[in-house]
Amino acid sequence: MIRILIVEDKASMARMLRQVFKAKGYDVTVASDGLEAKTKIQSSDFHLVITDLKMPNGDGMEVLKAAKAKSAGTIVLMMTAFGTIENAVEAMRQGAFDYLLKPFSISEIELKAEKALEQQRLLAENEYLKETIRMQFGRLIGSSPAMQQVYDLIQKVAPSTAPVLILGESGTGKELVAHAIHDTSPRAGRPFIAVNCGVLSEGLIESELFGHEKGAFTGAVVQKKGRFELADGGTLFLDEIGELSPAVQVKLLRVLQEGEYERVGGHQTLRTDVRVIAATHRDLAKAIEAKSFREDLYYRINVLAIKAPPLRERPEDIPVLAAHFLQKASETMHKPVTFAPEMMALLSRYAWPGNVRELENVVERAVVLTDGPVIRAVDLPKEISGLSQEAAQALGDSNLSLDSKMERLEREVIRQTLERVGWNQTQAAKILGVKRSSLQYKMKRYGLER
Numbered sequence: 001m002i003r004i005l006i007v008e009d010k011a012s013m014a015r016m017l018r019q020v021f022k023a024k025g026y027d028v029t030v031a032s033d034g035l036e037a038k039t040k041i042q043s044s045d046f047h048l049v050i051t052d053l054k055m056p057n058g059d060g061m062e063v064l065k066a067a068k069a070k071s072a073g074t075i076v077l078m079m080t081a082f083g084t085i086e087n088a089v090e091a092m093r094q095g096a097f098d099y100l101l102k103p104f105s106i107s108e109i110e111l112k113a114e115k116a117l118e119q120q121r122l123l124a125e126n127e128y129l130k131e132t133i134r135m136q137f138g139r140l141i142g143s144s145p146a147m148q149q150v151y152d153l154i155q156k157v158a159p160s161t162a163p164v165l166i167l168g169e170s171g172t173g174k175e176l177v178a179h180a181i182h183d184t185s186p187r188a189g190r191p192f193i194a195v196n197c198g199v200l201s202e203g204l205i206e207s208e209l210f211g212h213e214k215g216a217f218t219g220a221v222v223q224k225k226g227r228f229e230l231a232d233g234g235t236l237f238l239d240e241i242g243e244l245s246p247a248v249q250v251k252l253l254r255v256l257q258e259g260e261y262e263r264v265g266g267h268q269t270l271r272t273d274v275r276v277i278a279a280t281h282r283d284l285a286k287a288i289e290a291k292s293f294r295e296d297l298y299y300r301i302n303v304l305a306i307k308a309p310p311l312r313e314r315p316e317d318i319p320v321l322a323a324h325f326l327q328k329a330s331e332t333m334h335k336p337v338t339f340a341p342e343m344m345a346l347l348s349r350y351a352w353p354g355n356v357r358e359l360e361n362v363v364e365r366a367v368v369l370t371d372g373p374v375i376r377a378v379d380l381p382k383e384i385s386g387l388s389q390e391a392a393q394a395l396g397d398s399n400l401s402l403d404s405k406m407e408r409l410e411r412e413v414i415r416q417t418l419e420r421v422g423w424n425q426t427q428a429a430k431i432l433g434v435k436r437s438s439l440q441y442k443m444k445r446y447g448l449e450r
C-alpha cells in the first residue's frame with residue numbers, strides 16, 4: 001500500500017488532505033509540525049511526503065532533508081504560500097520533486113501527487129533493472145560481471161553520436177557490440193553499414209568509403225555512392241580500423257572533424273550525418289608509436305571506448321555460450337544432440353585463444369563429428385579434451401570392446417600422470433592411489449618408460 005505523510009500545521013487543511021488521499025486508497029499519516037514529522041519519518045517509510053514550508057518546530061526544508069536522508073527514494077512535495085516562491089525553488093534544488101502554491105485546488109494536488117508517485121515507481125523500477133543481471137544484450141550472450149560492464153557501456157554510449165572504439169582480441173564479439181550499440185541508439189531505424197578495412201586494397205577502400213564519380217579511374221563506369229553516403233542518418237561500422245593506410249586515415253579524419261568529404265574523382269563537397277563505430281584487435285598505442293596509425297585520428301575515434309573481454313577472463317559464460325551454439329548447430333544440421341555431463345568442465349578449463357568464435361567452431365565441429373546423440377570428449381580437438389590421439393581414437397573406435405577401451409585409457413592416464421611428475425613413480429602412485437608395485441606392474445604391461 002502506498003504510504004503518504006502529510007505535514008501541515010493548519011488542522012482544517014491537514015484534514016482535507018487526509019480525506020483526499022484516503023479516498024484514493026492510500027495509507028495516510030498526518031504530522032502537525034516539523035518535529036513530529038521528523039519523528040514519524042524516522043519510525044516508518046513513506047513513498048511520498050507532502051509538507052508545508054512554514055511551520056512551527058522545524059520548517060519544511062528540515063522535513064525534506066530528513067525524508068531524503070532516511071530514504072533517497074522518498075518523493076517530497078512542498079506546499080507554500082504565494083510570495084515565498086524563492087524558497088520553493090530552493091526546496092527543489094535540495095531534492096523536492098515539485099511545489100504547490102497555496103491556495104491550490106484539490107485536483108491540482110491530486111495531479112501532482114500522482115505524478116510524483118509515478119516518478120517514484122519509475123525510480124524503483126530503474127533501481128530494480130540496474131540490479132537484475134542481464135543474461136544477454138542484443139545478440140551478445142553472457143552474464144559474467146565483465147559482460148555486465150559491456151552491456152552497461154553499450155547502454156550509456158548508445159544515445160550519443162560520438163564515435164565509439166571497440167577493442168578486444170579476435171573473436172570476442174566486437175561486431176556484435178557494434179550492432180547492439182546501433183540497435184539501442186536513436187538511429188536504430190536507420191542503416192547500419194559495415195566496412196572491413198582489413199580486406200580491401202588501399203585504392204578500393206577509398207572508393208568504398210567515399211564513393212566515386214563516373215570515370216574517376218579505369219573501371220569506374222558509373223558513379224557510385226560510398227558507405228558514408230549509404231549510412232547517412234545511421235551508423236558506419238569501420239571494422240579492423242587499424243589496417244587503414246595513412247592516406248585513407250587522413251580522409252577519414254576530415255569526415256570525422258568536418259563531416260565533409262568528396263567522392264573519388266569528384267569536386268562536389270558532400271556532407272554526411274553518420275555515427276562512426278570502429279573496431280580493432282590491434283594495440284593502437286603501439287601502432288601510433290610505430291607511426292602506422294595517426295595519433296589525431298586515434299583521439300577522434302576513441303572518444304568512447306568499449307573493451308570486449310576475452311573468454312578466458314569470463315569462464316562462467318562458457319556453458320551458456322556452448323549450449324547456445326549447440327542448439328544453433330543441431331538445428332541447422334538437423335541433428336538433435338546433447339553434451340555429455342563431463343563436457344562443460346572440459347570446455348570451461350580451456351583457455352580459448354580464439355575466444356567465442358573458437359568455441360562456436362569447436363561446438364559446430366563436434367556436432368558434425370559425433371556419431372551418437374551425445375557429444376563426448378572424443379568429439380573435441382585434443383588440446384581441449386586433453387586426450388592423446390591414441391586415447392581419443394580408442395574411445396571413438398566402435399569396434400573395440402569395453403575392456404580394450406578401458407585399457408587404452410588406463411595407459412593414457414598413467415602416462416600423463418607420470419609425465420606430470422617427471423616420471424617419479426612414488427609420486428605418481430600416490431596421485432593415482434595405487435601401490436608403487438602395482439604401478440610398476442602396469443607400466444611394464446603397457447610398455448611405459450621414460
Ligand SMILES: Nc1ncnc2c1ncn2[C@@H]1O[C@H](COP(=O)(O)OP(=O)(O)OP(=O)(O)O)[C@@H](O)[C@H]1O
Pocket residue numbers: 139140141142168169170171172173174175176177280281308321356357360
Ligand atoms: N557474447 C557473445 N554471445 C554470442 N555470440 C558471440 C558472442 N561473442 C562473439 N560471438 C560470436 O562469435 C563470433 C565472433 O564474433 P565477432 O565477429 O563479433 O568477433 P570480433 O571480435 O569481431 O572478432 P574479429 O576481431 O576476429 O573480427 C560470431 O559468430 C559471433 O556471433
Ligand SMILES: [Mg+2]
Pocket residue numbers: 174175239
Ligand atoms: Mg570482427
